[in-house]
Amino acid sequence: MDFAGAYSTDHLKFLWQGLEVTLLVALISIILSFIIGGAIGTARYARIPIISNILAMLVETIRNLPLLLIIFFTYFGLREVGLKMPVTMSVIVAMTAFQSAMLSEIIRSGLNSIEKGQIEAARSSGLNYIQTLRHIVLPQALRRMVPPIVSQFISLLKDTSLAVVVALPELTHNAQIIYGHKDAYVLPMLMILAFTYFVVNYALSLVAGRLEVKKG
Known part of the structure; x- marks a missing residue:
């Protein structure tokens, strides 16, 4: 193992x-x-005829495919039909599609976790469907959704x-290039990869934990 060589200034940069x-x-x-x-x-929650069923089928299809396969499809598959994208864009498209479904x-x-009684009370007080969704359902639902959404973002970062x-010239790719030059760099690179991912994801986990406490 060559920690000094592996962690040289050029390698760290x-x-x-x-x-x-x-x-x-x-x-x-x-x-x-998050937007998509x-x-x-929201569209599936509203049970819009036909559209809701189409979206449900699309979501279930994407959720049950490996992310790696979706990345291959956006980078290699779309090229076969004439849609060529830079590697960064193709990865963003793949990850956005997968995470949007999740x-x-x-x-x-x-x-759906918001009690029906609150919705009925809001409607009986004169609020229409959109107003009820905006002022009653969404504010409460968002507080409940924040921790699992943050957890999903952590998964995205790791993925x-x-x-x-x-x-894609991301962290793992660059580490592979470095330890490909010398076997003595393999363990040091794997260790710094593990440390880096841990620090970033642990920080996000702390955020999720604090939001969970505030929600409670």
Whole structure:
């Protein structure tokens, strides 16, 4: 093992560049999947005829596919039909699609968790369906959904490492390049990868824990 060589300034700078890509891809995917997943989850909760059934079928299909397969599809499969995207964009599309399906279920379940009595009371007081959803259902549901949503975001951040298969220059990919030059770098690189992912994800876990306490 060569810790001194593995953790040279150039190597650490290269790893930092990979971490920046990891965080960028994760952040964009989180924002997009929250918007799309929120729209899908709300639409399914509203039970819009036909649309709700189509969305349910789409969500269940994506949820039951491996994320790795979706990444392969967006990067390699779409190229076969003439839709070529840069590797970063293809990974963002794949992760957004997968996480949107996951988040839509969390959001739908959160909305369904609100007691029917509150909804009936709001409607009887003169609020229409949209007003009831906006002022009564959503504020309470969001508080209940925050911890599982944060947990899903943690999973998303870890799943960015799967993009190494399409050579996205993220953290794991850059670490592989470094230890590919010298066997003595393998363990040091694996250790710093584990430490980095742990620190970032543990910080997010603390956020989820604090939100859970506040919710209680």
